[in-house]
Amino acid sequence: MKAMVLNTYGPGAAFEPTKMPDPVASPGHVLVKVAATSVNTVDTMIRNMGADLPLSPTLPAVLGMDFAGTVVAVGDGVTGFVIGDEVYGCAGGLMDLPGSLAEYINADARLIAHKPKSLSMREAAALPLVGITAYEGLTRSGVGGGQTVLVQGGAGGVGHVAVQIARHLGATVSATGRGADQMALIKGLGARPVDFTTQRVEDYVAEHTDGVGFDVVFDSVGGPNMTNSFAAAKLNGHVASTVAMVEIDLTPAHFKGLSLHVVFMLIPMMHDVGRQTHGDILRILADLADDGALKPIVDEHKFGWSDVGAAYAHLTNGYAVGKVVVEL
Template identity: 50%
Template structure:
């Protein structure tokens, strides 16, 4: 099969399209002919050498959509010809999705939403699971105020929709004027331009100084200090990016609950795979009901020019998820 192969960690110049052996099915797997794959920030971190990636030479990529062409032993509920999507590759022990075929753990996939194209479906798995788990970890409830940082980003735009569908009152932080219409269209009631307004100011304006009971921080790092400041007493914070050195004094003084979501744990440690499949099935139902939709950058890439897609992702200038057309 054809695949985009990474020969050395570092530059996207280390990618090249090559012919490699087809994957061999193991028990509990299905063989999927991939139609499309999407890129996520974690893919660039793995490309740069984050030590959770497959051994070199490696095929990267976590998300995909495609059609089942073979069903392995001990797999039930799937048949040849089923259109599926999932988060099932690109880390240690798992083949990547920037290839024509993948042997995917059947627990990590679900049937593709019927009303989406393969490109649209490929954009959903990682960001949907991450947003879902962040909201669940924070125990967000209907009618609660929730602050979502990075609301126009991959995880953020899904988190806005899930929180809105839950009945929460969503405040979204964005960086560009053009992002306001996007996040309002997904259900945000209040919008904060984080370069123009400090946490103390928007906490006063929107919550009358009480702070937000729930904060979903998809930016993380140094921005977590803003989340601590914006949270209410006894507030709950979920983040998807906690690689930082931080002063946790505000967490203590406010009695905050602080949780981290790392979506790749089921693949890395074989824990909770069934949960991810269940989340994808619920997301597919919501998509088919018109409650959730992906935001996709309009630029198109195939396997040969996928490195340019990685560069676009790194630049931070994409408008939505970057999708690679594999077939």
């Protein structure tokens, strides 16, 4: 099969076309012909940092975590999937799991689900990692009807999905962004936009929650921004962070009695613990998509086999609007 391989790591590392043996469907797995794969921030981190990240594959490496495609073979012990099924998932591209920048991926059947019927392969490939991350963060925080939710980074890959899921769960949603385009996108998703470059935390807390604070703050920005999330949350509220790799003073969280939920959705893939949970969430997300409650935003730029490096650069440079997808 054809694959795009990294033979070195680093910001300028090139994806090189390579012929590799066709994989086979091992027990508990399905062999999927990949139609599309999306680029996530963690993919760019692996490419840039290599061995400095404990989840990086050994070289030569086939990256790509998300994918959508068609089942072409089914391994022993697999039920629920047959040849010809259109599926999607997040099942490779780290540690010893070969990724989806290839013609085929041998995917653990617990990590995939049937593709939403209402989404194209391109759209479906954009959803798994960000969708699972958003769903885990919101449900672990107990989001429900009548609550107020703030999504930090509501126009981003995880954030725009979190906005839609929180609204489906019955919450009144606000979301931060910057610039007219992001404000329009957030408003179009049904959330109240907050321009964090011009509005202070105390001002939008007063405007959107009458000064009480948000029941849940979903922070897809992380880092130093977590201080803003602590400030925006109500007493005994919840903060869910997808980017908690930072040294930070937890004193404000202590005096508010906040619950902090750190979401790292790659744990089941890395440690082979609870993988079926991801398949279950993907089925829920597919139902939401087919019911019209969830639709991933895909960047308008199209990338193929020869454009993988450009796709990574497009995401890294911050020019992308929605998820960056490579069609194979």
